[in-house]
Structure formats: C-alpha cells, structure tokens
Amino acid sequence: MKQTFKPATLLLLLFPILLLAACGSKSLSAEDINDRLEENPEITWGVKVDTSLFGLYNIETTEIEGFDIDIAKALTKELTGDAQNAHFVEVTSKTRIPLLKNGNIDVIIATMTINEERKKQVDFSDVYFAAGQALLVPMDSSIQGIEDLTSETTVLAVKGSTSAVNIRKYALDATILELENYSEAFTAMQSGQGDAMTTDNAILLGIIAKNPDYRLAGDNFTDEPYGIAINKGQEPFVKAINAALQTIKENGIYDKIYAKWIPTLD
Amino acid sequence: MIQIFNDNSGILLEGFTFTLYSSVIALFFSLLIGTLFAIFQISTNKVIRLLASAYVEFFRNIPLLIIVMFFYVVVPLYWFQIDGFTAGTIGLTIYTSAFIAETIRAGILSVPKGQMEAGLSTGFTYSQTMRYIVLPQAVKIVIPPLGNQFINLVKNSSVLAMVAGLDLMYQGDLIASTTFNTFDTYILIGLLYLIITLPLTYLMAHIERRLASNE
Numbered sequence: 121m122k123q124t125f126k127p128a129t130l131l132l133l134l135f136p137i138l139l140l141a142a143c144g145s146k147s148l149s150a151e152d153i154n155d156r157l158e159e160n161p162e163i164t165w166g167v168k169v170d171t172s173l174f175g176l177y178n179i180e181t182t183e184i185e186g187f188d189i190d191i192a193k194a195l196t197k198e199l200t201g202d203a204q205n206a207h208f209v210e211v212t213s214k215t216r217i218p219l220l221k222n223g224n225i226d227v228i229i230a231t232m233t234i235n236e237e238r239k240k241q242v243d244f245s246d247v248y249f250a251a252g253q254a255l256l257v258p259m260d261s262s263i264q265g266i267e268d269l270t271s272e273t274t275v276l277a278v279k280g281s282t283s284a285v286n287i288r289k290y291a292l293d294a295t296i297l298e299l300e301n302y303s304e305a306f307t308a309m310q311s312g313q314g315d316a317m318t319t320d321n322a323i324l325l326g327i328i329a330k331n332p333d334y335r336l337a338g339d340n341f342t343d344e345p346y347g348i349a350i351n352k353g354q355e356p357f358v359k360a361i362n363a364a365l366q367t368i369k370e371n372g373i374y375d376k377i378y379a380k381w382i383p384t385l386d
Numbered sequence: 387m388i389q390i391f392n393d394n395s396g397i398l399l400e401g402f403t404f405t406l407y408s409s410v411i412a413l414f415f416s417l418l419i420g421t422l423f424a425i426f427q428i429s430t431n432k433v434i435r436l437l438a439s440a441y442v443e444f445f446r447n448i449p450l451l452i453i454v455m456f457f458y459v460v461v462p463l464y465w466f467q468i469d470g471f472t473a474g475t476i477g478l479t480i481y482t483s484a485f486i487a488e489t490i491r492a493g494i495l496s497v498p499k500g501q502m503e504a505g506l507s508t509g510f511t512y513s514q515t516m517r518y519i520v521l522p523q524a525v526k527i528v529i530p531p532l533g534n535q536f537i538n539l540v541k542n543s544s545v546l547a548m549v550a551g552l553d554l555m556y557q558g559d560l561i562a563s564t565t566f567n568t569f570d571t572y573i574l575i576g577l578l579y580l581i582i583t584l585p586l587t588y589l590m591a592h593i594e595r596r597l598a599s600n601e
Binding site: 213214217218237238241276279280285297298299300304307308310311312313 | 458459460462463467469470548549550556559560562563564566568
C-alpha cells in the first residue's frame with residue numbers, strides 16, 4: 121500500500137493508451153460488399169429503433185417496423201432476391217457512422233440527412249425521402265415558429281443529428297440541449313426541461329400521432345433529404361443500391377410503403 | 387487528437403469545469419450523508435437502524451441512471467424545476483452516499499469490540515468513546531476503500547451526459563458526433579478524466595501514509 125506512485129508507474133499507465141492509439145484503421149470494412157453478396161447474400165442494415173414511423177421496435181411483435189425498415193427489405197429483395205436476407209442492427213444518430221466505419225453494419229438507413237460534412241465520411245445513395253426540420257411544442261405554447269425562439273427558450277435536440285447543428289444557426293440566442301434519442305428528448309420536454317423540441321417533421325408527426333397534446337410550430341425551416349449511407353470505397357454497391365431504389369420507385373413498391381407509413385405532410 | 391483539443395478547447399474546458407464541480411459537490415455531500423447513515427446503521431435505536439439500512443440498500447442496488455433520470459424527468463413533472471446538472475449531481479450524491487455509508491460502517495465494525503468496552507469502562511460515554519477511540523481507528527481502515535469510492539464517483543459523473551448536464555462526457559459526445567472522430571475524441575476525454583482521478587488517487591495515498599506514520 122505504501123509508496124503507490126513512482127514515475128515508472130505513471131509511464132505504465134500511459135502504456136495502454138498508446139496501445140489504443142496505435143491501432144490502425146484497416147479493418148473488416150475494407151472488403152467489397154458487392155463481391156461478398158455473391159457468396160453470402162446477407163445485408164446488415166443499421167436502423168433506428170426509437171423513431172416512430174421510420175424505425176420503431178414493436179414490443180408486441182418483437183420486430184422493428186417502419187418506413188426505413190420496409191424500404192430496406194424491398195431493396196434487399198431487389199439486390200439478393202429475398203427480403204429475408206435483410207438483417208437489422210440498432211443504431212442511433214451518434215453511433216451509426218462509427219458502426220459503419222468499423223464494418224459492424226453494411227448500410228445505414230436511419231433517417232439520415234445527406235450533407236457535405238457527412239459526405240466526407242461516407243457515400244450516400246440518391247434521396248429516398250425528402251424531409252424538413254420543424255419545431256414541436258405543447259398545444260398551449262406561445263411559440264408559433266422559429267422566430268419566437270429567444271434567449272429565454274430552451275430547445276431540445278438529439279445528439280449527433282443535423283437538426284442539432286441547424287437549430288444553432290436558426291435560433292442563435294436559444295439554449296440548445298442535446299439528449300440521447302428522440303424519446304428522451306420528448307420525455308424531457310414533457311417534464312418541462314425544454315420549451316420546444318426540434319428534428320425532422322416526419323419524426324415529429326410520428327410523435328404527435330401518439331401524443332395529440334403537442335403540435336408543430338410553424339413551417340419547416342430546412343430541407344432534409346434522407347439518404348442511404350454506405351462506407352467509402354464501395355462504389356459498386358452504391359450503384360447497386362441506387363439501381364434497386366430506382367426499380368422500387370418505378371414498380372410502385374416505394375409508393376405503397378410511403379402510403380403505409382407517412383401521414384400526409386402539408 | 388491535439389487537433390480536436392485545439393478546435394474544441396472552449397467547450398472541453400467548460401465540460402471539464404462542470405465535471406469537476408459536480409464531482410467536488412457530490413464528493414463533499416456524499417461523504418457527509420454517508421458518514422451520517424453509517425452511524426445511523428450501527429445506532430442502538432432499532433427504528434433508526436432499519437431506516438438507515440433501507441436507504442443504503444435501496445440506493446446501492448439500483449442503477450445510478452435511474453436515480454438521475456428520476457430527478458431529471460419525474461421531479462420537474464410533479465414538484466419543481468431542476469436542470470440536468472443539478473439532477474445529475476443530486477443523483478450522484480445519493481448513489482455514492484449509500485456506498486460510502488457501507489464502507490464507513492464496515493470500518494467502524496472492524497475496530498475490535500474491546501476498544502469500545504475499554505472506553506466505556508474508563509468512564510467515557512458512548513459518543514465520547516465513538517469520537518475519541520473508535521472513529522479515529524476506523525478512519526485509518528476506511529481510507530483506501532473510500533478512495534475507491536471517490537474515484538468511482540468522478541467517473542460516474544459521466545452520467546450527467548445522459549441528462550444534458552454539460553459535463554465532459556456530454557461535450558465529448560457532441561464533439562464525436564460532429565467531427566465523426568469518435569476514437570480520438572473519447573481517448574482525449576479519457577485523458578481529461580485522468581487529470582482529475584490521478585491526483586485524487588495520489589491524495590488518498592498521501593493521507594493513508596500520513597495516518598500510518600502517526601502510529
């Protein structure tokens with residue numbers, strides 16, 4: 121117990137950190153997915169499980185359901201001939217890019233907005249859903265739109281989402297707090313930890329569908345085109361995804377899925 | 387990693403300050419409450435003993451996140467408004483105090499029974515014996531495990547990130563999700579935690595040595 125610290129002990133402490141830092145970035149994610157699909161037709165999709173309408177874990181059926189899931193299944197069927205080959209892994213806005221980069225998942229289809237910053241990290245497919253960012257407030261709130269956000273208001277967002285970055289540009293004075301996921305952000309707003317919550321309108325409409333005491337404040341203030349993200353260096357696979365997306369848009373499967381999940385946006 | 391620090395030094399230092407504040411406040415109050423409950427637990431009054439044990443066993447055996455979420459979400463819903471930082475620090479204090487109470491109780495009980503009996507037979511009252519004979523011996527025994535609790539407390543303060551408590555982990559999450567450089571960011575955050583925990587370890591070792599040399 122005595123004489124706990126010596127310089128050598130400190131150096132020893134640094135050792136595991138250096139070891140970690142030395143780990144290279146070369147990994148599983150380097151292999152070509154298109155080639156792999158020929159031997160093993162399984163595609164692992166990273167999806168949300170906490171987002172109403174897009175990807176939500178249904179406790180009764182113990183399955184993940186939503187627009188993203190059905191699109192992923194339709195695309196898997198186009199690419200491999202069988203929707204059963206689609207495997208789903210839970211991601212959040214925070215974890216999805218790291219999981220894709222290290223090869224845990226092949227593709228992200230998780231309400232992910234295409235933007236320049238992300239394009240440096242991953243490749244995107246064509247737009248598969250056009251959303252826009254909006255504000256959710258309690259029915260009796262005085263906030264009527266983005267212009268009503270002042271230094272007095274606290275806006276809740278979700279860590280790692282583009283909406284959290286955007287809101288800082290549109291509401292310069294407001295306090296922005298970021299929580300782990302949509303349900304926590306919404307629960308925090310219900311407890312009065314924030315005056316408004318912001319993310320894409322489609323997600324907010326999903327929340328309103330279950331909580332009629334809340335409403336959208338004003339119109340969308342951004343365009344948020346959703347894309348399917350694939351790791352860099354997988355150009356043939358991106359092409360294949362785009363072709364499959366085109367096919368399901370042409371043969372009406374996309375429209376069916378859209379009508380099934382998305383409430384009419386006005 | 388240095389790049390990330392330079393680009394975000396402002397919010398990282400802010401996060402560091404909040405983590406430090408939260409840890410210091412929680413450390414102080416959990417030590418106070420913990421000691422109190424340790425004494426209650428060995429009290430001769432059965433009711434006090436039961437109540438104290440109930441407190442310790444309840445908070446020791448549920449996840450910290452649940453306590454913190456309770457203060458962040460449920461308390462403002464029914465009673466009064468508190469922010470993420472306060473909710474997190476209160477949760478941290480209560481949770482750690484339960485462990486500290488157990489540690490200190492064990493320390494007091496490990497002082498041989500004869501010490502108490504000897505004190506009482508020389509004419510000291512119960513509280514005098516406790517104060518002058520038993521507790522000073524117990525302190526020496528509990529310093530090492532108490533140091534463990536303090537270090538755990540500092541690391542557990544990362545739970546503040548879950549309730550937007552603006553601490554180091556919260557800022558780290560935000561940096562990781564905007565730079566996409568998750569690995570380097572978290573290593574950096576880890577190093578910043580070490581800046582708090584290593585001196586704390588050293589301090590506890592120092593106190594331990596000093597008490598030992600008084601013998």
